[in-house]
Amino acid sequence: MAEQHRGHSQNPLPPQVIAPPRIRLPIRISKGKVIKVQAKMRHPSRTGLRMIAEHVFAKGEPAFYIKKMEVFFRDALVSTYEMSAALSDDPIVTFKLRASEEGPVRVVFTSSEDKAYEASTMLRFTEG
Helix, strand or coil: CCCCCCCCCCCCCCCCCCEEEEEECCCCCECCCEEEEEEEEECCCECCEEEEECCEEEECCCCECEEEEEEEECCEEEEEEECCCCCCCCCEEEEEEECCCCEEEEEEEEECCCCEEEEEEEECCCEC
């Protein structure tokens, strides 16, 4: 009968959970006003380093993080954010956008492995 080892796994890190990004717009949006938009991405961030002793690090698994976020409004690129492995897991990024017209808001996150994850939503005016 095979012996079971508890507490010792071959892969000590939990599985990396990645989910599609989401965009949150304010409830009240007036034409011409600056609004705060939130983009959320469920994605782990790993530096690629591992601790081998107190205050001593060595290369471990490959770095894995979100390296860029691009914001498009009405198909025009309006912002680009360059990020690093120092970004927290599951980041929420808040940015400002002038609601000059109604139209789609699209966010594209790009990982260190060059995989793109995107979300979009329609910006519609709710107040005159």
